[in-house]
Amino acid sequence: MGRVLAIDIGGTKLAAALVDADGSAARSATRPTPRTEVMAALAGLIGEVVGDGPAPLAVGIGCAGPINVADGTVSPVNMPSWRGFPLRDEVRELTGAPAVLAGDAQCFALGEHWLGSGRGSSALLGIVVSTGIGGGLVIDGAPLLGPTGNAGHVGHMTIDPYGELCECGGRGCVERYASGPNLARWALANGWKAPDGEPADARTLAAGAARGEPVPVAAFERGARALAGMIASTAAAVEVTRVVIGGGVSAAGRVLFEPLDRALDEVAGLAFVRAVEVQPTTLGVRAALAGAARLAWDHHATTR
Template sequence: MSDVAATVLGIDIGGTKMAAALVAEDGEIITEDRIMTPPGDAEQVFAALAELIGRVRGDVRPVAVGIGSAGPLDLRHGLVSPVNIVGWRNFPLVDRVQALVGDLPVALGVDGHCFALGEFWTGAGRAAENLLGIVVSTGVGAGLVVDGEPMLGQSGNAAHLGHMVVDLDGEACACGSYGCVETYASGPRMVARAQRRGWRSGEAVDAAVLSADAAAGDEVALAVFDDGAQALAAGIVATAVTVDLTSVVIGGGVAKAGPVLFDPVERWVKRLAQLPFVTDLTVEPAQLPNAGLLGAARLAWNTAA
């Protein structure tokens, strides 16, 4: 067992759940807990987070705190406005957590960045020099690790691959643009597209049902997954030729579809990646069930170093 005194506190905040853990310098999780993200106003949501933090910390004083949050965020001022937590708009998350933990350093990052950093640290990307991590779920998030460090960008929102436009005549996206990767590859958008084509019309179904039907050979489900895979591949290749990387890891609920998603993604990546320095692009499933939490902890270790 790692020395409990040498830990950081990692926090992972999303619209569905919030998790926290004490994590050692080698990535070992000492203690971990999670709760459902409550509905309500800003203070009700933060009160639940504060209780979770207190329960996980106990009497331990970590050396730093790392937070991964759904975005967008304002890294300079420590503000978060997660699209899936309606009570938090320009919420001063860093200051509020700082007030709970005292004089410890507190680092903040987008959840997609933390996912990539976690997989780079102890997951599927641990042998890579540079890594693109993608989370395909109710939305499409992403993060980049370049030369061992997360690429955050000037505002902290770099690598928003889900809102990369891949179809100039595409559907409207929640972000206000059109034809984004997310409009084709997110779970809810794939389900909606399939139902418009006659698949299980009128039924209350989700991406897990769609993937099961695709695996069973349903033509509409397969076609919709192929559309989503093409959009993901376009975003992957565009990122790869921009940043010059060859390693990609995909996680999230939709990634649990397995070959139904990964086979067409790999096929489209091979078709689109024609420049010599990206022809060796590899796309692998994520290995960690809690990559975002571990990535937040790695942010904390980087801050404490």
């Protein structure tokens, strides 16, 4: 029957896999994302995964954004050597297979819908809480990409119009309150100090919150309330029925999810908003690659 090639491109890691129709990976590999010559590294990775075998039936690409699915270009914030880079066409030429592109967080949502915590959901919001905050929507089994491919950019929804300026140029964005670096930034500004020899990052902060330290607990409660406002607003607009949260910050576990549940109870009003189920990822770092594979299989089914 053949296989598709799934590619996941992020600021720190490149990953690729040959994937069967049931979602199982026949062969996979990863390598660090270089600061320059990213395409050369990606070509080497693809060669390692595909080898001397037949060309894949299709290629699904999940990439950090911003992206433009209309012309197949990407301009990832953490990859300065790619600005308006024609990624889809480059991969198509390299592999000899049709290629389809989406954002990495959209692929995360699609992967969770196919094989993870989002199975069976008719309207899913996937959220990646990490260095930044990304998101993706899967409605009736299909990713909602929008005209340029940037739908679901929930990290830059405004939850406080009088709030802090965000790196994106907006004000009061969720990312400014709930991303890993911003959780740690707020905690440091409010008197927290990382234990000797440990980095002052979200992982160390989560360990402090798990021990009940007041400032780390308050940082996660503040971040969780921002996430809750975003989830409730998205549910009111799109009527999502399930939310799956992944990314490095989600590994904080109960110190994130318990205040998030409480905050949702406080901010959600309408019955269909209150009914939203929030769950952690079950696929973890494999979710975006699974979603890229699903993109490829769907593209193959509609073009063959």
